Amino acid sequence: MSAFSKSPWVVHYNCNSCNGCDIELLACLTPMYDLERFGVLNVGNPKHADVLVVTGSVNHRNAPVLKNVYDQIPDPKVVVALGVCTSTGGIFAECYNVLGGIDKVIPVDVFVPGCPPRPEAMIDGFVKALGILEEKRGGKDTGSAEKPTITLFPPAVE
Amino acid sequence: MTPLLLSLLVVAPVVFGALAWFLPDGKARKGVVAFSAIFMIALGIFTATQGAFHYELGSWAGPASLLLEAAIMALVLGIAVKVRSWPIGIMVIFQLVVAVAEHVMAHEGAEHGVLFILDPLSTILMLTVSVVGSVIVYYAIGYMDVHAHHAPPTNAGNGRFFFILIGFLGMMNGLVLADNLRWLTIFWEATTLCSFLLIGHDGTEIARANAKRALLINTFGACGMSLASFTAATAAVGATGTLTGITTAHLIIPMAFLCLAAFTKSAQLPFQSWLLGAMVAPTPVSALLHSATMVKAGSYLVLRLAPAFAGERFMVVVAVVGAFTFAVTSALAVSQSNAKKVLAYSTIGNLGLIVACAGIGTPLAYTAALMILCFHAISKGLLFLCVGTIEQQIGSRDIEDMGGILFKLPMTTTITMIGQASMLIPPFGMLMSKWLAMEASIQHPVMLVLVVLGAALTVFFWCKWLGRIQTASFHSHYTMEKLPTAMLVSVVILAVGVVGSALAILPLFHHVFVPVAAGAFKLSPSTLAPLNDVIGFVVWPVVITIVVALALTLLTRRKITEAHVSMPFLCGENVKGTESYLFRGPMEQTTEAWAGTFYFLSIFDETRITQWSNLVAGLLLLTLLGVIKVL
């Protein structure tokens, strides 16, 4: 990894989150988990950021805000979606004011499942995002992240 | 040569002015005004090359001065009656009485001092008046054309305006050259009169009121002048009735009166109110009289007298008044959003700094004072003209309204930026001289504190303004605004002057200011050689740095296109569109985000500070009297 991905600056936007994911993200920055070990700095504004961390699903009012924040991050940038709300709408998917996961509005690079994901899971997500950031700097099109489901069948009975 | 030059310097402007008055509005008048401006510049420069001279008028000069004085007094008296101001009337009559008394009681020797002197100090002043003043006069041609459409119709036509404006140059030259105190008083009064008429030019209620105030305060100062002249001419010892004659401690009384006069003219605390009021006048007037030249007369007087009294306790008080003025007006300027008022406060402050430096009375301080005097004239003249232009173009002189003018008026704004930069960036003259002033005040702790605080506050308000005028969105192209030639040319000349003088600051310092200061202290320039070290190096590194930074900027800038422009940070609620400072607020309404400038009205409350500082300054003046008494 070059210096580039050693300095991911983060801006966090809370869309429709119930706070569960937010406070876990904040907990990641605090001494117990200390994301700054990876050079992460919570800069609080899109202009200085490389990583957009989103929690919560999008609704009609915050969708344009999310888009705006995303647009104001200079390239190259990655988006990390924390929690199931952010991925699919989670338990709120059926709510009338919920549009669904944030991939409806902006491209997402990493989805971290969980409700809320525990800090360790978030760190995993960040580490993955760093790799993608590095690839993006190289101009590679990394595509958008997948959300695979797990399907199991009964084992074939002999 | 000398009498001719002298009369040309003083009389020619009056003649040109009269011509301009009587010619019809239009090409002819403009031609005359333009010609007189060019003529005066040429004349000034020519005179300066002629070197120092003395000129003694014949014996007719004494009665003539009385007559002239009487004439002016009569005029002022007439005005006093018209504006119904009995204090002015009383003061005028008082002056007249003093003048007559002086004639009667003056020592024999005093009459012989009817002199006009062009020494290095007056040369500097004369040049400033002729060059900067003429450029401003030239600018007025363009300005008044437009002004006529904006301002309410007045009975004082443009003709009279130009008459006074040009004629004023003559009066100012006279003031600078006169050594005889009687004559000095005459020119002094004449400039006051010019100022009065020009402030009242627009004829509005407020203009007339402010003109009256200016007249009142300056007449008060003139009383001091008269008394100075009287006491100088009748003093028991060493009486000569000339300015250059006031050299010994015996003449401390006239000196004190002169200082009083100087303080009023230079609008030092507590006499500052008239200068602020004078800002209602058309901008060329503010530029010419109320910042670049006339108000300098006061500090000029102090400068002229300072060397002789250097080190007197009395001068310490003078210095403190100056420094105090500087600190307080800088603080007040912070609270102003009216551009001309900011300039006015800054002017008063700088005059205060000159006075303070003169009061310190070391050659270094003296040099600093001289430099401030000159550079301030150019920079402030320029800034006033810029503000005048901006005001005409955007219809407001409020700094808050000046956001975005960089796009509308790229040329003017750039020049304004240069002007403002010249007030706070090395190697521009103002900063260099402020630096010298600070170095000079090292010996005087009280002054040092005031100067340092003042300087910090100065940075504050200039930054706020500078930041405001260049606030702009992204524009890929700028189109030059169209301005009347006269305005454009004169502004450009002054801007070139500002930049040029910054580049030439070393030679100017070594070859002009230091020798002048040395002369004033009757030292040979070589004894001041250590001073040369002071300013030894800085200019070129600074210039190189700026150039490199600008070059890099240009390089980078070329690569920046529309594609690199982003929206401002508005917490994510930007509304997209042409005006990208809109945000979506409550009730889905769009509002324009706007960050006003802080003026700290609650801290730098103009009324309160003015009251208190006037009180303090008044006390200081009383101390001045007390100190004299002790002597």
Next chain:
Amino acid sequence: MITNIIPVTLDTLLSKVGEIFLQKYRLITISCTDLGEYIDVLYHFDKNYEITNLRLRLERGQEVPSISSIYFSAVIVENEIQDLFGVPVKGLVLDYGGKMMLAEASPKAPQANCPAAAPAE
């Protein structure tokens, strides 16, 4: 179960609320339920941990007067009711015009059970 419910009508609402206000009750909130044929509005007040409720039966299409000039704290909840149930509230001291909770693009009156309650486009 809720015990102390005082029924009010559109006419008596404001005077009753005013009375309660004078008795130094605190407004907890207003609960609105769309029961299909009519809308049930419950005003909850509290004093010393005891709740007093006012029950208002609101027919479809009726406008409800705002109590926000008596209890400023009703502003938000009344705006919310206006947003979510499509019930017009009259005399709000700060009227968000149906755009407090909901954005332009959100479904209109989403908590109303009867589609007729949604204001016409």
Next chain:
Amino acid sequence: MTRQTIIPFGPQHPVLPEPIQLKLVLEDKKVVGAIPSIGYIHRGLEKLAQQKDYIQSIFLIERICGICSFLHSMAYCQGIEEMMNVEVPPRANNLRIIWAEMHRIHSHLLWMGLLADSFGFESLFMEIWRCRETVLDIMEETAGGRVMLGVCTVGGVRRDIPPELIKKVLATCDELQAHFDHFIPSILNDYSVKQRTVGVGVLTKEVALERGVVGPVARASGVVMDHRVAKYGAYANFDVEPQIEQDGDCYARSKVRVRELYQSLDLVRQSVATLPEGEFNIPVKGNPDGEVISRVEQPRGEVLYYLRGNGSKFLDRMRVRTPTFANLPGLLAMIPGCELSDVPVIILSIDPCISCTER
């Protein structure tokens, strides 16, 4: 003479943990007006709760807010239990209080950290949040979730706390208390902190009553109001003394919450000490019917649930009025007259939770 400054404060703003916008109007450097714009987190949860059956709704209702998730489910379950006339086993009631008070501790610590952050005291924030991890750990160990406990259900709780964990809970209480003693003085006594909180955002008792604020905000303004006094659940067995302050400024609100931290520790210990043996939940049958109001004291104040059943497993109405909702009008009264730098401190002093406000 000077033009007003108008700035959007939020929704994406680093001091705001959650999106809300205040349109701030400043004159010179004084804030003269603040108009809130909300709806950034409005999901429509109340309606969804009416579409899920009343048990599933518990999980939904926990996610009204991740900060006091347990207290939400507790309030809701108490309401349903009242409707269905279910007598909760006493052990469950005590367990609920253990979790509820631990939740209050974690919430108050979280708030305290954010407050410290709002006035730029980063290391205090770090220290407090480090302390908070202790609570989260014990919650994770006892309930299985760090913030979403998911243990409350109708008829009791889903999990018991076995004896060895009970010991650990007590040990944690001691650890916490020791840790509190380290940083609480900084919140209460430090000069720089007091400069930022004393006299800032004053809400007088009159205004507090008029605006209907609740919880610590109300208590800091001298309003005696703490719903735990009303003795719901196992609080019937304990005496809860409401913590009252008179000044109504940010500092008073801090003091109230600081004292509540210790009070909560005490309640946890008491409820452990009086923990009865026995069942921790009972099976419930049937469906809720009728109308109830359930109120619970959350960290931020009283929450109100209005539930209306119709005899089916779906509710007719699930209505929740959360504390921040009630505190918003009070917030609007605090802001005008302050300086821009005080705005974050004032906002955080009410411990805003927009997620539950908008649901």
Next chain:
Amino acid sequence: MSSSPTFLQYFLTLVVVLVAPLIGGILNGFDRKITSRLQSRIGPPLLQPFYDVFKLLQKKPMVLNRIQIMYAYLHLAFMILTIVILALGQDLLMALFIHAFSTIALVIGGMSVRSPYSRIGGQRQIMQMLAYEPVLVFLVIGIYRVVGMQSGTGSFLASQAMSLGQPLLIPLPLMFVSFFIAILIKLHKSPFDVSTSHHMHQELVKGVTLEYSGPFLALIEITHFYETFLLFALIACFWGTNLLVGAVLAAVCFFGMLVVDNACARLTPVWMVRFMWTVPMAMCLCNMVWFYL
């Protein structure tokens, strides 16, 4: 006194200009590392500030207008110039002015965009200048007095101190303390981080630097490296007779700064000005009075 610099001096100056950002960067690395440790965290690697700058330089440029760019360059250029002037042994007061202009450039850059947070940050930055600038001027003047020059001819602080035979700290203890406080402001440390800060949550977002991003922010960061170096080099010069002791002094101050930064809440801008114009100013004056008596 200040004769024209020798070739050796020019060479040394070049070295200083090249090395300064490295040292400044490392200092910033220590800053973040020690801060983390004070907060019981592990923190970023020591070279993190350099990673940050490299990253910023590689980001796509993004601006609101083009004037901004000029001020970023001027900010850096004047900071380097300050160091050059000091290294060449020129006048201290002038160096101070040039240094001030570096900050002014940042302010004006921040104010040249209409973005409200940036503008307010700019104005707060001016307030910071208003707060510390007088103290710095007094310091310089105090040094003049000590070194005993009639007028302000300057020369490199360290050599001055050496020529004096005693460390500057001895006659200027109170000024030194004031200077230390001024450094807290200059480096945006609590309790004075009013215009921008490293701490994550700020009412002004990132204040004056908000609308700078990518490479332009990198310029500002590099300037920051220079400034850190400059300020602590000056501190070391307070014990110029033995630069080793000076270095220890600087290290102690550096650590002290971090402790203060981590032990204070951010105070308001007005408080800052009021404080600076009373306490440190009074200390300066007291210190000064010793000379005049």
Next chain:
Amino acid sequence: MPPAYCLMPIMFTFVRTLFRNLSRKPATRTYPFTQREPFANFRGHLTIDPAVCIYCGICAKRCPANALVVAKSPKSWTLDPYKCILCSYCVEACPKKCMTMRPEHQRKDA
């Protein structure tokens, strides 16, 4: 408010804590380099033994987040981890108790 200097003694109350932190090991859990033993009760992620499951669909019916889909023919059990809120309700509801809530979170690359 008394002026600043009168209150100096109570400034820097936090310094003690800072030095305490400095003198101890950092509190940081250095995940992912070291990993903590998960608490046994933690609801980390859902697993199933497909051999025991009878594909009755009760779990899917109970799931509040609609994260499960159970098909009867051909028999399949599908979990969308990006919907599952880890509530464990399904685990309790399953008549065959064939689901387990594992205490570790689901690894990214697993």
